Amino acid sequence: MRQPIASPPPWRIRPAGPDDVDALALIGAATFLESFAGNLDGAALLVHCRNQHAAAAYAAYLAKGAQAWLVEVEPGHAPVGYALLTSPELDAARDGDIELKRIYLLSRFHGMGMAQALMDTVQQAAAHDHIRLLLGVKDDNHRALSFYRRQGFARIGDRQFNVGGLIYQDLVLACPLTLPAAS
Template sequence: MSADADWRLKRATAADAAALSLVASACFLETFAGILQGVDIVAHCAKANHPDAFRDWAEAAAGRVVVAEIANGAAPIGYSVLTTPDLPAVETGAADIELRRIYTLSRAYGTGLGPALMAQALLDARGLGCKRMLLGVYAGNDRARAFYQKQGFAKVGERQYQVGATLCDDVIYALQL
């Protein structure tokens, strides 16, 4: 935890799945409201942010899930998820890991939480023996893209994915560990 921050990071367990599902949906809504249709956001969150997914990710030996909590009361305000890569547009190998998710609620912007989550993800990936971290980010999310580039990530590909009625473009980034 940062000396100036009122949050802390902890490794998530299956018991954190419901909290992670909630904060994941809130972060997705904050990020994509006004970009995607509301009905599509709700349907996507119900499917992609189901507690079972977070439970499975937390229990997977080849990945890590970290939750960021407010120090006073332990309310979740952000998280990161490392998994085996699922990026068909890029060739991957056994030493690769995907930063599938890294989000914070807007109340945490400027507190150092994003860089702390990234630093922990990099530490965890190296601890798992990984040599390269990959991630996909919405091409129109300039804030996130600038953050990843500042962390040293470089573009290695592109992909498209469907969220309801909207076909979204992603940029795929990689960082050698």
């Protein structure tokens, strides 16, 4: 049984690059399994993680201009979360949109401000060249939906999401982007 964390360990968010694809793959698979094991078919989850969370998949995203960030904690900068910002692959996309392809944080680190700081980092980076941030989220992922609503996201459509050959329903959400005011 895991022990709850009494107080947040020292942590940081940093940009991830080509040298980080192994860390992205590891935290990507770990957070996807943690989020959906028991809700989605186990064999399909493993196929999805093997294919979509392989280091080569992250290398391909970065080679196409994607931006990624890692959330790391002490000791030793252990990865506990990440975000991936890509060109949109959603039918609802318009000119000026960008897609938050992935944003996950291991659940034992929820409630410590890390997820909010990661979302703020993503939105600030996206706002420089884009007007709207899109994402897809499983239709019954209530915790994520609540978090996204607090960030200003609203539903703009639906899509089917393939997880290891099985099809699930996602909601497509969008949030307008604005640059923070200069101080």
